[in-house]
Amino acid sequence: MARPTSDAQHDQPMQSVPSRLGRKRDSSRDGAILEAAIEILGDTGYDRMTMEMVAVRARAGKGTVYRRWSSKQEMLLDAVARMKAEEVDLGRMPDTGSLRGDMLALFQPQSVEQTDRKLRAMAGLATLLAQEPALADAASDAISSPWTQANRTLLERAVERGEVASDAPIATLATIIPSLGAHRTLVQRKPFDQAFLVEMLDCVLLPAAGVRPTAD
Structure with a gap:
């Protein structure tokens, strides 16, 4: 005959086996x-x-x-995403009073060594994409995302001060120079330098945004 069990026995919590917590990742x-x-x-x-x-x-x-x-x-x-993110400080955007001035101030000249290092990294990324074309979207995001965010911030500021029309396609405009820059470094294997930036500003972005280029 089975021994009756008391309510107290039923209410006692079951002993649990202690779980092993994995070591936290050291970021x-x-x-x-x-x-x-x-x-x-x-x-x-x-x-x-x-x-x-x-x-x-x-x-x-x-x-x-x-x-x-x-x-x-x-x-x-x-690695490429980290390298590109280090090029621009999204928490400290320039404010020169004009879109052209802000865009030029955002650009930081690189040493010959830094330029060569980045070109070699982009060449490696181009090789990866030739072998793994399915990674194209991820690569594009790694290269362009920080600069697109920065450009969007500067364009929105230009809208606020009336320099750019309020109905301008800001999201699209913000991708122009980062996309052209990615093509220049990945496909043409040329550096993104100040001369290239000035040409893209005065001939492409500013006209597309309805801003008349002026010397800053």
């Missing part, structure tokens, strides 16, 4: 790893680049790298 290592990825990409090119090389250069364990990125394609896209 402070991401920057060093992505910086190493850009360096390796420039040194070896995309085809010869390996995640093991990046781990060694960043002084990180292979497990640390593979927990963050499942492939070198994914790592490269993140």
Whole structure:
């Protein structure tokens, strides 16, 4: 005959097996790893680049790298996105009083070494896209997103001060120079320099926005 159980026995909580919490990801290592990825990409090119090389250069364990990125394609896209995001400070937009002046002030001249480094990174990205065309949208976002956001901010400010019409297609206008810049670096393998920016401003963006170019 089964022994009756008391309500107290039913109410006692079941002992749970303690769960093992995985070690939290240390995001402070991401920057060093992505910086190493850009360096390796420039040194070896995309085809010869390996995640093991990046781990060694960043002084990180292979497990640390593979927990963050499942492939070198994914790592490269993140590395390029980080590199492009560092080019513009979205929290400190210039305010010169004119759209042309703001756009020129947003551009920061690069040293020969910096320009060469970025061109080699873009060449590696172009190789990746030739092999993996399905990644085109992700690559475009990595390259252009920070600059598109910055351009949109400056265009919206120009609308507020009456320099650009309120019904202007701001979202489209904001993509013009970043898209042309991506084509220049990825396809033409040429640097995005100030001369190119001035030409694109005066001949393309400002006329499209209905702004008459003036020397700033």
